[in-house]
Amino acid sequence: MTSDTVDEQFEADNLTVQIVDRILKERFSARFYLPIPVPRSAIEDIVDAANAGPSGFNMQPWNVYALFGSVKDALVKDMLAAFHADEPSTAKFDNMAVNVPEEFAARRRELGARLYGALGVSQDDLAKKREIQARNFRFFDAPVALIFTLNSQLKEGAWLDLGIFIQGAIIAARARGLEALSTPRYNDIIRTHLNFSPKDIVACGMAMGYADHEQVRQNYVRPxxxxxEEVLHIVGA
Structure with missing residues (x-):
């Protein structure tokens, strides 16, 4: 390999680094979407790219269901009805646990204050907060809803694999000008709308579409x- 070839390769790699870093660092939780349809081919390409990600022993424990149109609308209708009826979540894991160590609980409180503050909603306005929370169950009006499932017999390593897969999908979506945001789960309701194995559980849902950047600018504060220095701990030279 000549020095010229090395220089060309370095320049190409440096450009790739800049693009990937930008995709990661400029990611945001899109809670506002434009009513622009997302082509099925785009979802296929996104999932195909994410599917190339690693998994322990190549088990590839994930499945993902993409919901469009009337199918998505029917699921939204049922989840909203459950939410307004104060039906308890049937998620198979709890990421809103009460006994969270204070270090993490403080970050959660700060996020809530930032989100509601950006929308001009006070912490004691319970009716308005509930109205905003309901948007989760509409997938924030995004044109596509993704449902990720996992075999219930698999352990923590499979959840790690699924997280890598989901991150891959987010990166692939952002590279195509799309944004995504995870949503709450009503495992039992979702099961009635999708024909997936009784051995599988819903890991999470995700809204995906073209972000309404004007609404985002008006109503979003980056957490x-x-x-x-807090995150990285270098050991050794």
Whole structure:
């Protein structure tokens, strides 16, 4: 390999680094979407790219269901009805646990304050907060809803694999100008709308579409991230 070839390869790799870093660092939780249809081919390409991700022993434990149109609308109708009836979540894991260590609970409270503050909603306005929470069950009016499932017999490693798969889908979506946001889960309701194995459980839902950037600018505040010094612990030279 000549020095010129090395220089060309370095320049190409440096451009790739800039693109990937930008996709990751400029990601945001899109809670507002434009009513622009997302082509089925785009979803196929996104999932195909994410499907190339790693998994322990190549078990590939994930499945994903893409809901469009009337199918998505029917699911939204049932989930909203359950939410307004105060039916308990039937999610198979709890990421809203009460006894969260204070270090993490503080970040959760800060996020809530930022989100409601950006929307001009006070913490004691329970009716308005509930109205905003209901948008979760509409998939934030995004044109596509994704449902990720996992075999219930698999353990923690499979959840790690699924997380990598979902991150891959988010990166692939952003590269195509789409945004995504995870949503709450009504496992039992979703099961009535999708024909998936009784051995599988719903891991999470996701809204996906073209973000309404004007609404985002008016109603979104980027949450604080921990500094590199807090997160990275270098051991050894």
């Amino acid at each position: 604080a991230k921990r500094s590199l």
